[in-house]
Amino acid sequence: MNIKVVGDIRIGKIQPSLTGNPIVDDVLIQHFCDQLKKRLTSLHLYVDIVADHFFDPTSQSPDIILMDKRIIDDLPDELLMNFKIIEIDHNDILRGNVTNAIAALKHFNSGGTQLGEHLSAI
Numbered sequence: 001m002n003i004k005v006v007g008d009i010r011i012g013k014i015q016p017s018l019t020g021n022p023i024v025d026d027v028l029i030q031h032f033c034d035q036l037k038k039r040l041t042s043l044h045l046y047v048d049i050v051a052d053h054f055f056d057p058t059s060q061s062p063d064i065i066l067m068d069k070r071i072i073d074d075l076p077d078e079l080l081m082n083f084k085i086i087e088i089d090h091n092d093i094l095r096g097n098v099t100n101a102i103a104a105l106k107h108f109n110s111g112g113t114q115l116g117e118h119l120s121a122i
Contacts, residue, residue, distance in 0.1 A: 002063040004052040005033050007093045011054050016071045036098045066101055068093055
């Protein structure tokens with residue numbers, strides 16, 4: 001299982017950002033990824049976690065996507081139907097707070113969510 005963290009999108013028609021500064025966005029999203037990796041590793045769950053700045057809703061992915069709720073609100077629902085998405089509070093990404101994401105991932109891992117159904121970690 002891979003996890004992609006989408007806190008900004010740098011391609012396409014809609015290009016939401018986390019802070020408006022791509023360098024700052026890189027650092028904040030990577031910090032969130034690092035914190036998530038650290039917590040999951042402490043729970044003996046070993047997965048690849050990557051920052052995805054180039055999310056393409058036209059290209060399907062089997063990965064779990066942790067996406068900033070503000071981005072989800074900006075994208076049409078039909079574009080997100082083919083993904084396993086957990087919406088993450090914008091401030092959690094800014095602060096590197098992964099507690100809610102961990103709880104949502106546990107629910108996701110228990111098989112309680114179907115493809116196209118979004119799960120909230122807020």
